[in-house]
Amino acid sequence: MNEMTKITTLKDWETDQEVRWCPGCGDYAILKAVQRTMPELGVRPEDTLFISGIGCSSRFPYYMETYGFHTIHGRAPAVATGAKLANPDLDVWIITGDGDALSIGGNHTMHLLRRNLDCQIMLFNNEIYGLTKGQYSPTSRVGTNTPSTPYGSVDRPASPCAFALGSGARFIARGIDIHKDLTNVLKAAHAHKGAAFIEIFQNCIVYNKDVFDEFAAKKTAASTQLLLADGEPMLFEKGARGIAMDRETLSLKVVDVVDGDWQAANVIVHDVTNRSVAHMLIEMPFGEFPMAIGVLYDDPRPTFEAAVVEQNVEAAKGKKPDLQALLNKGQTWTVTEDGPEL
């Protein structure tokens, strides 16, 4: 934290705007989590920029007492790229949804991740198009019944985290809207220098109610969630079970842990820099496995805007920005009253 940075409180991050999500929407919990986290990050509201696309989640910037830009469908990553390149000191947060980030804006999401723009991308995944009244989305499961798929959707869903990893993201995390641990995920994302991708399971209580209950419900969470922590063994069900590597098939497996001796059960210790294991954690089929929650992958690389700035400075080195000289560049000739002079 910069010594000069004044301490803020939750109130400093709230706007006077009336929040217009449906009562009970998971977005409220996420908004509170973010507003609660900001004071702990040691950042200032005036240096913070929230950029969103279109969708229920994209109303988010209006409720944050920071700079904010509610852009157009799918394009928030592109607007964010321009803003961050124009002023790399801004702390940029992108708020998006499953349709916004993976359908209409999939291209921009991919390129932002591969370029590694320093920002936090919060993808509110509710597996549905809420704002347009309930059509299926690119993350909806096969068979989802919606106004546009009255006989059930037939196409396979995209996996946001697998998409992010494949696009070259260097930070990937998962959170749950009402989960108290969400703030820790946000803090880790903010601490990561580069594009930090966070998939947040968000409950759309109107069009896709409780679709994540099988792992998000508090009652069963202990056995359905694998809460990851760097350097800690991958245990769940209060330490009674864990994740180990099946050395023959080179895939993960669930093992029983007897008397807390996870080492004996060969439970893997989570190493956030291990990309291969991150991939396996992301792809673990739910049911047979728990849902991996928390920071799945965190291995920073130089950022896009830093490279751009560095190259700009390097290329400009020793050159004077002399406009007249620029206009006169190349071969010129002079015309006098008597005609051209060669």
Add this chain to the structure above:
Amino acid sequence: MATALKQDDNGNNQPENAENVVVRFAGDSGDGMQLTGGQFTLSTALAGSDLATFPDFPAEIRAPQGTLFGVSAFQINFGSRAIETAGDEPDVLIAMNPAALKTNVDALRDGGLIIADSGEFGKRNLDKAKYENNPLEDGSLAKWQLLKLDISALTLEAVKPFGLGNKEALRSKNMWTLGLALWMFERERQPIIDWLKTKFAKLPAVADANIAALNAGHAYGETAELSGDGLGGGHLTTRKVGAAPSAPGEYRTVTGAEALSLGLVAGAQLADVPMFFGGYPITPASAILHHLSRLKEFDVTTFQAEDEIAAIAAAIGASYAGKLGITSSSGPGIALKGEAMGLAIMTELPLVIINSQRGGPSTGLPTKTEQSDLYQAVYGRNGDAPMPVIAARSPSDAFECAIEAVRIAVQYMTPVMLLTDGYIANAAEPWKIPDVASLEPFPVTYLDKMPEGGLKPYSRDEKFARPWIKPGTPELMHRIGGIEKGIDTGHIDYGSANHQKMTEIRRDKVLGVADSIPDQDVALGNAGGKLAVVGWGSTYGPIHQAVRRAVEAGKDVAHIHIRNIWPMPKNLGELLKSYDRVIVPEMNTGQLKTVLRDQYLVDAKPINKVSGQPFTIAEIDAAIEENLS
């Protein structure tokens, strides 16, 4: 129009001080014709002649060799008087193969000169060009003068000492040809030699071979006493095209893409704001991205985005963050940017959008010119989405237009569309280099502290412009977006009265730009009279030349050329009504005509051409003639 050759009483061709000459270089797209033309242009400009060029190349990068669709041509019109077009009909055609001859010879003026590389007229190439007989031998070119030279063999001979392979050696053919052309018109070789040395600094053998070819072509002209069919037994001699009268000053050649890039840099400097340029490769707009990406010392950041939408969206993000966002494309890309333009209009951020127009619709004619995106520029967005539109008329005019676009964008907090086209982008002309000190600065101001009465992000100045507030400024945090804004506050407001009012404000703000632009002038002829020929964009040259001829012939015709397409100059309506007739030549099916009729209820008559080629002067002549009778 000058004759290509003039004979004395003994049948020898005389050196002639031609008023102007049109030369077309044509060859396979791999033959380097654009390069040859470009360097010939440079030497011509350095000699002080006025000039205009027309590069005409296929969309394919390397079309199959020798084919008709793979022909690339470069035409230059240069003279000792003012030159405004690349010329209707070439006087000289240099054809590097049968396909180049076939696709270009019909344009050559009767009696004009063909110089053909006979070494390329073997059966295989004749077949590819669909010639049954060799046209160099069968008398079919009788109405022109013909000079057959085995340029291929002569080039191989000239570059032999440098030990290049056959294929590589033949690449110097264009330099041999250029050498001959330089000799024909008494041009200096040194600037080309200097250029070759720089270009091939890392490949000295290639540089030497090209220089040797250039010198050999030149020497060949000097010593060989070239004679051929239709030369009346005489031989080819040189002709000098003198310097054109032009205002004193320092000059260089410039293409539209260069001038526009320089104008954007100048505009950003005059506005005292760093530039952010977001682009995506597209013909013929990419050249602007290429130019700007080398000018980092001018605080220019360039960003090659993942697509057209990202290019404009990033530019909007940069503008929000306090830089001047600029994006550039051609028609299809501009279509993709449409929604984001609406966002810039709604959020009232400065933005410059450049459209290097090409033939359309869809992919259309990527490398050919057209000016058919005027509707798109003025009307082509959802909602009532007004945006100032300016159109450059020539390569050098693009410089001023770019500065003007920047000025309007930052002073009115609005996106501005700047129209140019493929012809302007690629064509070169001499340019009197502006004196930077004479350019008027228009520095921007950002709102940087809390105003009395609190922050209102959508409050307005006398131009109806809202304040520009950079994120990072303490206390002035605010939210903007594409949803309708409440008056003054900028908060979300769907209210019907509010939307009515905000729509009117956005309209009036853009219409108010007319207060800051000059009255419409008459480029040539009188204000008021029988006939006004009204144009915009790159039709300036042929219209001006045709009107000049008509005026010189005592006809009552005027040329009006509109730069400010939207909003239009305040006096334009009255001016148009002061003529009995108004005709509007356009390279589209009548788009400016529609706007003029709509705005002023004038009976503007369309003169249209959409062949992918610029108007000829003769075509405008004919239209003038018809409308005066």
